[in-house]
Amino acid sequence: MQLAFTKMHGAGNDFVVLDATRAPIALSAAQLRLLADRHFGVGADQILMVEPPPSSEVDFRYRIFNADGGEVEQCGNGARCFVAYVHGKGLTDKRRIRVQTLSGIIEPELQADGRVTVDMGAPVFNLPQVPFDASGLSPRQVDAWEQWPLDIDGATAWISVLSMGNPHAVQRVDDVDAAPVHSDGPRIEHHPRFPKRVNAGFMQIVDAHHIRLRVWERGAGETLACGTGACAAVVAGLRHGWLRDSVDVETRGGLLTIAWAGPGQPVHMTGPAAFVFDGLIALPDLP
Ligand SMILES: N[C@@H](CCC[C@H](N)C(=O)O)C(=O)O
Numbered sequence: 001m002q003l004a005f006t007k008m009h010g011a012g013n014d015f016v017v018l019d020a021t022r023a024p025i026a027l028s029a030a031q032l033r034l035l036a037d038r039h040f041g042v043g044a045d046q047i048l049m050v051e052p053p054p055s056s057e058v059d060f061r062y063r064i065f066n067a068d069g070g071e072v073e074q075c076g077n078g079a080r081c082f083v084a085y086v087h088g089k090g091l092t093d094k095r096r097i098r099v100q101t102l103s104g105i106i107e108p109e110l111q112a113d114g115r116v117t118v119d120m121g122a123p124v125f126n127l128p129q130v131p132f133d134a135s136g137l138s139p140r141q142v143d144a145w146e147q148w149p150l151d152i153d154g155a156t157a158w159i160s161v162l163s164m165g166n167p168h169a170v171q172r173v174d175d176v177d178a179a180p181v182h183s184d185g186p187r188i189e190h191h192p193r194f195p196k197r198v199n200a201g202f203m204q205i206v207d208a209h210h211i212r213l214r215v216w217e218r219g220a221g222e223t224l225a226c227g228t229g230a231c232a233a234v235v236a237g238l239r240h241g242w243l244r245d246s247v248d249v250e251t252r253g254g255l256l257t258i259a260w261a262g263p264g265q266p267v268h269m270t271g272p273a274a275f276v277f278d279g280l281i282a283l284p285d286l287p
Contacts (some may be wrong), residue, residue, distance in 0.1 A: 001282070001283045001284075001285070002280055002281070002282055002283075003018070003025070003035075003280065003281050003282075003283045004018075004019070004278070004279075004280050005017065005018055005035070005042060005278070005279055005280075005281060006019075006085060006089075006275065006276075006277075006278050006279075007042060007043075007044070007275075007276040007277050007278075007279065008081040008084070008085060008273065008274060008275055008276060009077075009081070009253070009274050009276060010076075010077030010078065010080045010081050010225065010227065010254075010271060010272060010273050010274070011077060011224065011225035011227075011251055011253040011254030011255070011256060011271055011272055012223070012224025012225050012251070012252065012253020012254055013045050013046075013077040013078075013223045013224055013225045013226060013227070013253060014043070014044050014045055014224075014276070015044050015045065015046050015047070015048050015077075015078055015081050016035050016036065016042050016044040016046075016047045016048070017047075017048045017050065017081065017082070017085050018047065018048070018049050018050065019050050019089065019091075020049050020050060020051045020052075021050055021051060021052050021060070021091060024051075025049065027047075027283075028069075028286055028287055029068075029069030029070070030069065030286035030287065031283055031284075031286050032047050032065045032069040033067065033068065033069045034283065034284075034286065035047055035281070035283070036066075036067035036069075037067075041281070042279065042281060044067060045066075045067055045217065045220045045223045046064055046065060046066055046067065046072075046075055046078055046220065047064075047065040047067075048062060048063070048064060048065075048075070048078050048081065048082060048085075049062070049063040049064075049065070050062060050082065050085065050086060050091070051063060053100065054100055055100070057098065057100075057105070058098040058099060058100045058105055059086075059092060059094060059097045059098050059099065060082075060086060060091075060092075060097065060099050060100070061099070061100040061101075062078070062079070062082050062099050062100070062101055063101075063102070064078055064101070064102070066217070066218065066219025066220050067219060067220045067221075068219040068220070070219050071102065072102070072166055072218070072219065073101065073102040073103035073165045073166045074101055074102070074103045074106075074120075074164060074165030074166040074228050075166075075227065075228065076118060076120060076164070076226070076227015076228040076229075076230065076231060076256075076269050077225055077226070077227040077271070077273075078227070079099070079101075079106055079108050079116075079118045079120070079227065080108060080115075080116035080118060080227070080269075080271055080272070080273040081273045081274075082099065082108065083097055083108040083109070083110050083116050083118075083273065084110065084114075084116060084273035084274075084275070085275075087110055088275060095109055095110045096108075096109040096110075097109070101165065102165075103121075103163075103165030103166065104121055104165060105121075106118060106119060106120055106121060106165075107119040111270070114272070114273075115270055115271060115272055115273070116270070116271065116272075116273050117268055117269070117270040118227075118268070118269045118270075119266045119267075119268055120164060120165070120227075120228070120231050120266060120267045120268070120269055121164075121165065121266050121267070122263075122264055122265060122266050122267070123162050123163065123164055123231070123232070123235045123260075123263075123267060124162060124163040124164075124165075125145075125162055125263070127161060129163060130161055130162065130163045130167045130194075130198075131167070131194070131195050131196055132148070132161045132167070132169075132193055132194060132198075133192075133193045133194075133195065134148055134161075134193070137149060140158065142240040142241070143239065143240045143241030143242075144239050144240070144241065145160065145236070145239035145240055147159060147160055147240075148160075148161055150169065150188065150191060150193065152184055152187050152188065152191075153187065157171050157184065157188070158171060158172075159171050159188075160232075160236035160239070160240065162232055162235060162236065164228040164231045164232050164235075164267065165228065166199065166218075166228055167194060167196060167197070167198040167199060167218070168198065168199050168200075168201060168228065168229060168232035168233075169188055169194070169198045169199070169200050169201065170201040170203055170229075170232050170233045170236040171200075171201070171202060171203070172203055172204075172205065172237075172240075172242070173202050173203065173204055174204065175204060176202055176203070176204040176212045176213065176214050179202035179204075179214060180202075181200075181202055181214050181216050181222050182216070182222065184200070184216075185200045185202075185216025185221075185222065186216065186221075188200035188216070189216060189218050197218045197219070198218060199215055199216070199217050199218050199226060199228070199229055199232075200215065200216040201213060201214075201215045201226070201229045201232060201233045202214045202215070202216075203233040203236070203237065205237065205242050205243070206250075208242070208243050208244040208247075209243070209244060209245070209246065209247050209248060210247065210248045210250065211233060211234070211237060211243070211247060211248075211249055211250070212249075212250045212251075213226075213229065213230060213233050213249050213250070213251055214251070214252065215229035215251075217229070223253075224251060224252045224253025224254075225251035225252070225253040225254060225256065225271075226251075227256065227269055227271065230249040230251070230256045230258050230269065231258055231260075231267040231269055233249065234247045234249065234258040234260060234267070235260055235267060238260055238262075239263075245259065246258070246259040247259075254271065254272055255271065256269060256270065256271040257269070257270045257271065258270075
């Protein structure tokens, strides 16, 4: 099968974007893994599939697959690239778009400077909905919100747990460059208390409007930026009283700005979306 694709990135979180608006594209998990493979395929953290709207309520459907081939609910950097893609490829001339994702409707908007702002919806704190199994654990209160003790091979990491449509465990660290992202990240991702696995964020507070963040992503490993991870970290920092209003999130791939007005309110994320190249790949049949 010859497959046309576009390579994009949002703050270094990179994507293979596929246009399934004219004809459906069905790929096996093995084919998705090959597309994402940096040696044998195109290379990407996630594959994004642009599809026709499932109802008149929305303009498009957008599906997200991690590099490991698993379909997931939400992707913040992907949402920005999605908007730049449908606009750049002439699939719509609307600058504000309503998009159906696996975890609900989001509303991204293309700004005049080329950046994209996304209404990511309200964060979810209900633990079974994340999902996180807190049975038998005693939380500690940090300002308005609790942190949970997560046992990692006998050591305790204090984590803030929430969903941005997808699951996140955020911990505060003194120095993000020295954080155990590659050792603890996979342990947290696969921790039995997270039945659907989890994205593990490591956040250094610089000041009340500036954090540095690294994220070990479920199904992709450490990425240069994670949009939902940035939203989750800022929401945690605001609820714990470490941050104020609008916060710049410095990632290894670029800057994201996150604003949140409090529980029940949507999180707004602003950041870049960039085209890299268009291509064609011969994809073998892989069950
Ligand atoms: N890169 C993303 C998140 C992609 C999905 C995530 N790895 C998950 O499994 O939930 C972002 O920018 O939000």
